[in-house]
Amino acid sequence: MAHTPTPLQPLRRLHAERGGPLIWLKRDDMTGSILSGNKVRKLEFIAAKAKSSGFTALITCGGIQSNHCRATAFVAAQLGLKCHLILRGEPKVEAMTEGNLLLDRLSGCSISFHSAAEYNVHLPDFFAAAESRLQDQGFPALKIPTGGSNADGIWGYIAASEELCGDFRHHDIQPRSLVVATGSGGTQAGLIAGMSHFDPQLSVYGVNVCDDAAYFHHKIQKDFDDWYSQYPFQTKPLDCSNVLTEKINIIEGYVGDGYGLVSNDVLKIIQKLSRLEGVVFDPVYTGKAFYALLAEIDKGRFKDERDLVFVHTGGLFGLFPYSGQLAATA
Numbered sequence: 001m002a003h004t005p006t007p008l009q010p011l012r013r014l015h016a017e018r019g020g021p022l023i024w025l026k027r028d029d030m031t032g033s034i035l036s037g038n039k040v041r042k043l044e045f046i047a048a049k050a051k052s053s054g055f056t057a058l059i060t061c062g063g064i065q066s067n068h069c070r071a072t073a074f075v076a077a078q079l080g081l082k083c084h085l086i087l088r089g090e091p092k093v094e095a096m097t098e099g100n101l102l103l104d105r106l107s108g109c110s111i112s113f114h115s116a117a118e119y120n121v122h123l124p125d126f127f128a129a130a131e132s133r134l135q136d137q138g139f140p141a142l143k144i145p146t147g148g149s150n151a152d153g154i155w156g157y158i159a160a161s162e163e164l165c166g167d168f169r170h171h172d173i174q175p176r177s178l179v180v181a182t183g184s185g186g187t188q189a190g191l192i193a194g195m196s197h198f199d200p201q202l203s204v205y206g207v208n209v210c211d212d213a214a215y216f217h218h219k220i221q222k223d224f225d226d227w228y229s230q231y232p233f234q235t236k237p238l239d240c241s242n243v244l245t246e247k248i249n250i251i252e253g254y255v256g257d258g259y260g261l262v263s264n265d266v267l268k269i270i271q272k273l274s275r276l277e278g279v280v281f282d283p284v285y286t287g288k289a290f291y292a293l294l295a296e297i298d299k300g301r302f303k304d305e306r307d308l309v310f311v312h313t314g315g316l317f318g319l320f321p322y323s324g325q326l327a328a329t330a
């Protein structure tokens, strides 16, 4: 379902302006138009599991502008499956017609909206209710956790790691660091697992856009544990050592005022890259993480590196609800 391989593109004009390492963008914003970004890489493995296990519906959850929920809704539509989304937040009138939520509605999935307080306490109950409603209608449903970050989703970025190593050979580069936005941990988990096999010298850094480093150390470890137990044969050599655990690197300090809340400095970086390189980041994930990467380069973190990789994980539709704030910053 993902259109791969995606390009690996150097940001040469940014480099000419700033110096430092040359940043290469892995253009996973180009994995597709509706099934786009990092989400479809995970979902194609999750959807395969759903099909092979006889599920005819998908249920998942996320914020009201979740890229993962929109991608799941369209995976379902493309495969002829039913879909239910459990969304956190009240739909304001304007949000009903914008970005990911507009697309969710177009896809024909059913949606339930819950206040953050309700969602945080009762999410498992909402999953159970949706599952039993679909079951009663004759559609057994696969429950997909936040962000598609689970033992099946991990395989998406293991496959992407192999693809990236092919890109490195093609461009004749040997990057030692890769940076990605981390929201539910599955992309980073897959990259850590994949790179520890395909390019063990490469360090994977996740910039958390919510929660904190301690949370993601725990969450990514849990994804590894689920992966080991569901795929014991494939993961055996890694299971007995702490090799993956030691490779969980989180760059924290860039959440700002909270998940989905964006500073004008981040919006300025989004504008700058749009104009300088013709590349568009989203405010919630890639814009924040790219801002963090530039700030860390300025602090000297990657000073000895010649080439550095940033995975552009997509999220374009998430830009539209910020049009007012963007216009005010322009």
Ligand SMILES: Cc1ncc(COP(=O)(O)O)c(C=O)c1O
Binding pocket: 037, 038, 067, 068, 147, 149, 181, 182, 183, 184, 185, 186, 187, 188, 282, 285, 286, 313, 314, 315, 316
């Ligand atoms: C555009 C985008 N980038 C990055 C992420 C983070 O990926 P993950 O949830 O696997 O940590 C997400 C989703 O959470 C996303 O929608």
